[in-house]
Amino acid sequence: TQLLEQSPQFLSIQEGENLTVYCNSSSVFSSLQWYRQEPGEGPVLLVTVVTGGEVKKLKRLTFQFGDARKDSSLHITAAQPGDTGLYLCAGPFNTGNQFYFGTGTSLTVIP
Amino acid sequence: NAGVTQTPKFRVLKTGQSMTLLCAQDMNHEYMYWYRQDPGMGLRLIHYSVGEGTTAKGEVPDGYNVSRLKKQNFLLGLESAAPSQTSVYFCASKIGGGYEQYFGPGTRLTVT
Numbered sequence: 001t002q003l004l005e006q007s008p009q010f011l012s013i014q015e016g017e018n019l020t021v022y023c024n025s026s027s028v029f030s031s032l033q034w035y036r037q038e039p040g041e042g043p044v045l046l047v048t049v050v051t052g053g054e055v056k057k058l059k060r061l062t063f064q065f066g067d068a069r070k071d072s073s074l075h076i077t078a079a080q081p082g083d084t085g086l087y088l089c090a091g092p093f094n095t096g097n098q099f100y101f102g103t104g105t106s107l108t109v110i111p
Numbered sequence: 112n113a114g115v116t117q118t119p120k121f122r123v124l125k126t127g128q129s130m131t132l133l134c135a136q137d138m139n140h141e142y143m144y145w146y147r148q149d150p151g152m153g154l155r156l157i158h159y160s161v162g163e164g165t166t167a168k169g170e171v172p173d174g175y176n177v178s179r180l181k182k183q184n185f186l187l188g189l190e191s192a193a194p195s196q197t198s199v200y201f202c203a204s205k206i207g208g209g210y211e212q213y214f215g216p217g218t219r220l221t222v223t
Contacts, residue, residue: 009151033210042115042201042214043154088153092210097142097161098169099212101154 003027004089004102012108013079021074021105023089030092032072033099034063037086079109112137115215117202123221124192132187132218134202141207143185144169145177147198148217154201160185161207192222 007022023032031050035043047056049065049072056063060083062075076083089102118133134143141162146154156169160179174196176188185204189196199219203212 004153006153031210040216042203042216043212044214045211048210090154090212096208096210097167098156098159099144100156100170101146103151103153 003100004091006087006089006102006105008105009103010106010108012110015080015109015111016078019076019079019107021076021087021107022071023073023102024071025091026070027091028069030069030096032065032069033090034072034074035088035090037088037104039085043086043088076107079107081109081111083107084109114138115202115204115213117200117215117218119218120216121219123223124189125223126193128192129188129190130192130220131189132200132202132220134185134187134204134215136183136185136202136204136213138204138206138213139182140204140213141182142205143179144203144205144212145175145185145187146201146203147171147196148201149198157187157200192220194222196220197222 033048034046037043047063052067052069054065060077064073087105090099115136144159145157155171158177160166163182166177178186199217202215205212
């Protein structure tokens with residue numbers, strides 16, 4: 001059973017389009033992290049959201065933490081080929097010693 | 112700084128063989144982790160360590176052992192490899208109390 005479910009699993013869009021990726025759980029998390037992973041490399045942290053309802057922006061990427069701290073979304077405006085990659089959400093448990101990772105969303109932006 | 116490095120990058124094993132994966136970090140991080148990544152499964156935690164000399168089981172520890180004899184190194188061992196252990200293995204480290212994990216480039220292991 002996956003504690004963090006991400007949707008969609010795969011997404012292929014044209015350059016310039018907007019998209020939203022979702023990370024959902026039935027459990028409450030004290031925070032959620034979003035990572036991006038490029039082929040052949042390890043994940044790299046994009047952002048951490050901590051407060052319910054929090055919105056963070058990173059250039060064309062907007063991250064939101066749900067009010068109940070059970071879900072999060074990542075919205076990309078005017079996607080570019082450089083946004084291509086695997087997007088993973090993660091949440092801490094066991095006093096922050098361990099982390100669950102979501103199933104991942106593989107994004108391809110076609111030029 | 113090299114960050115987190117993993118050795119080797121690729122390995123092919125026959126069923127029943129053993130091997131050790133080495134993870135090294137030069138950031139003086141307390142916490143270190145071993146994950147495996149399989150298609151459609153995200154990253155799953157195998158074992159982790161909250162400091163030198165300590166280790167603990169994660170979500171999928173069976174068939175693996177670990178050791179953290181030095182703060183900068185975290186070793187993952189497979190005593191008797193099985194085809195189900197074919198995967199990409201990632202090591203990560205972080206500071207105590209922080210959220211951000213720094214990942215190595217991964218080791219692609221195939222067990223035939």
